[in-house]
Amino acid sequence: EKQPCMPTHPQKPLIIKTGVQFTTKVRLLVKLPEVDYQLKVKTIFDKDLPPGRVNRQFFILTTNTKVMDVEESSNGCLSVEFRHLTKKHFSKICVLCWSQGPLSVTEELHSLSFEAQFNILGINIDLETCSFPLVVISNVSQLPGGWASVMWYNLLTDEPKNLGFFANPPRASWGQLSEVLSWQFSTFAGRGLNREQLHMLGEKLLGHQASHSESQVSWSKFCKENIPGKPFSFWMWLDSILELIKKHLLPIWNDNCIMGFVSKETERSLLKDREPGTFLLRFSESHLGGITFTWVEQSENGEALTFASPYTKSRLSALPFADIIRDYKVFANGEAPENPLKFLYPDIPKNEAFGRHYNSQQSKVQTIPPMSPGMFDMLTQHLSPLEIETAVSTVNLNRH
Amino acid sequence: EKQPCMPTHPQKPLIIKTGVQFTTKVRLLVKLPEVDYQLKVKTIFDKDLPPGRVNRQFFILTTNTKVMDVEESSNGCLSVEFRHLTKKHFSKICVLCWSQGPLSVTEELHSLSFEAQFNILGINIDLETCSFPLVVISNVSQLPGGWASVMWYNLLTDEPKNLGFFANPPRASWGQLSEVLSWQFSTFAGRGLNREQLHMLGEKLLGHQASHSESQVSWSKFCKENIPGKPFSFWMWLDSILELIKKHLLPIWNDNCIMGFVSKETERSLLKDREPGTFLLRFSESHLGGITFTWVEQSENGEALTFASPYTKSRLSALPFADIIRDYKVFANGEAPENPLKFLYPDIPKNEAFGRHYNSQQSKVQTIPPMSPGMFDMLTQHLSPLEIETAVSTVNLNRH
């Protein structure tokens, strides 16, 4: 009679973090005749998990009983909407015991049960419903793993409540999975993945021959095993890139300036025969959350590719990537420095591609005509002190 | 009979943050004959604050009773040392009501009382002692203000417990205060302030004429009023510099490379007549926690001073300051770029002053002879993938 509800982590539902507030929404789908009493809903963690199966046990620390409110914007249909655990009455949960099973924390599924009772025309009616499976984490570092579980579950089963799902998780076809991955990018970064990008990901995950729509990807390969030779799994790597885009590359990602997912071989064949100064942007395959550029350079015996070292969030938070591209200079021995980045692949002039994304003014000392000391004093007096120190200014020394 | 104790914030005692664990140490100064029973100590917040004077009320959330342990390294003298609220049994406190008085949160002084009882030879003995005044904050953003209060209190009174101190705080002489300020730098940054640096601070606080040892500085001027034309007080400004040094400039501060506190006028007169390329490092007076350099430049009509815009923690965490100085380049129109920083004032060659503090290798593209594709593949196979992307490498394009 009531619809399943879901606690909401910002943008990533069905993941709850201990010690952090969460909200849930329960809707009562039957219209009650003149609800003038207040319907109370009780929330219980893992109410009917089979006794031997409980690894970690959680409790709602604040009161677990809330009164439903009629939702302001009832959408005209039969159902009356209610809100549960409003912002002012959050709940916190706490951990009782440690995980001990063969499953990792982010594979362990939990549930929230909701109970309500009301009396209508002398009849006691019990209502009960239950959430979709939840992942409970204790640190945001577990969020990527938790989200992988939520994705895998929702991709591969329609069961509303199979808490043992990860005891023997089914495989996904690459066709299904690639759709989900692209959807991740369009949801969280505003632009999905194109065929070429997905192809690179498929080869990375399945090898050169095996990446067809029907190829099967195991849960382990997706999220648990490390990529050969790397200290992280495929999903951890991909999620780190999503985070990098969300925090530092959103405009240029949405503007399609980032090819991003290109193998080194493809990159080489794309840039081959291109004008010197042609470059493209690629996500690092060796660093988590890194982006770099590769450009064609004129060298003594023909043309060459040069790679910059990856830029990660720490460098990008000091200077936005578009500005890095604008200001990037190569100091060849003794020669004048030059920005080797001229055309975004295939042949878009750099400023045309990135112009609208430049933020700060160029970090270049313009040769300003020297100021007289009197002028300097005047400025010191009348300009806001902030401007004085920020501006790169030149002041005459008055030699006596 | 027992000595006052002190809760310890890392490096800054007498400040407690709500929701964060703290430790205290109570020493029993009388030697008990064969203490084979365990002495329990009870801790109470603001036990005997005059009733009308309580603005905010705090409670220790975990148990407030702890058993004293005999300290491992008893230092041989009469006293037996005890430890209270050990690491494993921290305490948290919580806030009950808001501040309402005329005093700000960091001026509101609190105290912890400790009580213990024991029975010796049939006689019940009650022990009680009390901490020095404490500041209770709720966010680290209040730490500088809290520490200012602790400093002012300890500088200007010997009373062990005057919780109303900030109702009418006494003034400090500049002589006293400057000593405390220098001590702050030597304690937290490893090197104190010299006469010239203190002189600049005195003028900043008191004006050009008024900064003598006997000049009086009010609490308000030190910590509450904003510096004219700036959105922060003197102490907030100075503390932001201390933090900057602690996090990003420790080695070069201790190596005396940073003059730091110089007025613009003094700076001008120091650099006047100096070789072009002479520079010095100064803390920003307009930005919180900023450092900048000023250098002498050869210009058309004589010499000129040029200022760089201040470097703050976000830029310094991307690249250490010594490396910034090494790599700094000015791009004059069309000309070859040049590092204008050559001699640290008065005349120390840059690399002599900063050489030992350079961290990363110079961000300079060495002209590496192009690699053959076979060589590249070999490297790709045998080097760790991390090294490949990090190294700025050059690869031949094999033209067909």
Add this chain to the structure above:
DNA sequence: ACAGTTTCCCGTAAATGC
């Protein structure tokens, strides 16, 4: 509307338990 204060919670680091 605003400022002082607190709460919230991410993200890094350290501690913890197995």
Add this chain to the structure above:
DNA sequence: TGCATTTACGGGAAACTG
């Protein structure tokens, strides 16, 4: 000992409250 997981808390930002 190492790994998985949790705890601790600084720091930025939002929320709160008079």
